[in-house]
Amino acid sequence: MITGSLVALITPMMDDGSVDKSQLNELVEFHIAQGTHGIVAVGTTGESATLNYEEHADVIRQVVQLVKGRVPVIAGTGANSTHEAIDLTKRAKQAGADACLLVTPYYNKPTQEGMFLHFKAIAEAVDIPQILYNVPGRTACDMSNETVLRLSTIKNIVGLKDATGDVIRGQSLITAVSDQFAVYSGDDGTAVDLMIAGAQGNISVTANIAPKKVAQAAEYAMSNQPEKAKAIDAEITALHESLFVEANPIPVKWAAHKMGLCGEGIRLPLTPLSKEYRSQLEDAMSRSGIAI
Known part of the structure; x- marks a missing residue:
């Protein structure tokens, strides 16, 4: 099971918008040195919505090659087309990703049964561990706990990234699923609380900027040291908030x-x-101990 602080990695770009492969290499090394427990490549924070198909697959492949097995790599391969999600997931497996992260189908707003069949089809088509991703604030599509429970019985669907920010809802799901199914926070502001309640990690935006503190907070939260986890998290609370003053990323x-x-x-x-x-974010970075 993949656990801990899993950075939702940004995709560095040149001024013209092309992917900066050299800087991507440096980012990977930075996160490993800072103690990040795993890397999510080309999720929402990695601008998956605007990378073309070949770029998407290429960034995943490059991150896997750069990491060299030192930490797990989770590839963002979700789409609102089941066929496209299957193809991206196949390519992530070929690249050597350890798992895939699949967002709920956005914009077309499927039913709960439609979501169940969508994820079931991907799981049956590609034999790689798959983590569901529920972020209704961005997709206009909210996957219920009941649907997640149905999907959790499929052998290679191994977890859920819960970005609802609803700790009580997340805790209810943690109680209901088996020990082999991991619930991850996808909301930095409530991540420590959800990990204290039993979540297995945090797929984090803030970890891009404060990787060491996010990793330490996760370690404490998951090792039954809630006060230490909360104390570290309090140091970066302003950062959690300021990193969403405009749309991520x-x-x-x-x-x-x-x-x-x-x-x-x-x-x-x-x-x-x-x-x-900008001044608000600079102030939050300064209060979080980040030199700029």
Whole structure:
């Protein structure tokens, strides 16, 4: 089972929007050195919505090659087309990813039965561990705990990234699923609380900027040291909030740029962080002990 702080890695880009492969290498090394427990390549934070098909597969392949087995790599391979999600998942398996992360089908708003059949079809088509991803705030599609429970009986569906921010709902699911099924937080602001309640890790945006503290908080939360986990998390609470003043990954890419981790490149329709929010994010970074 993959556990701990799993960074939802940004995809570094040049000023013209092309993928910066050299900087990607440096980002991978940075996270391993800082104690990040695993890397999620080309999730929402990695701008999966605007990378073309070949770029998507290529970034996954490059991250796997750079990591060299030192930490697990989870590939974002979800789509609102079942056929496309199957193909991306096959390519992630070929690249050597340890698992895949599959978001609920966005925009077309399937029924609960439609979501069940969608994920079942992907699991049956590609024999690789698969983690479901529920983020209704972005997809307009909310997968119920009941649907997750049905899917959890499929052997290679091994977990759920819960980005609802509803700890009580997440705790209810943790209680209901088997010990072989992992629930991960996908909401930095409530991640420590969910891990204290039994979640197996945090797929984190904040970890791009404060990897060591996010990893330490996860370690404490999952080893029955809640006060230590909360104390570390309190140091970066302002960062959790400020990294979402505009749509993710706009703020986190700007923050990473300020730290010298990547350039300013981001793809339309996303744009660099608005000037009105920059001082707020700089202040949050400073209060979190991040040098810029």
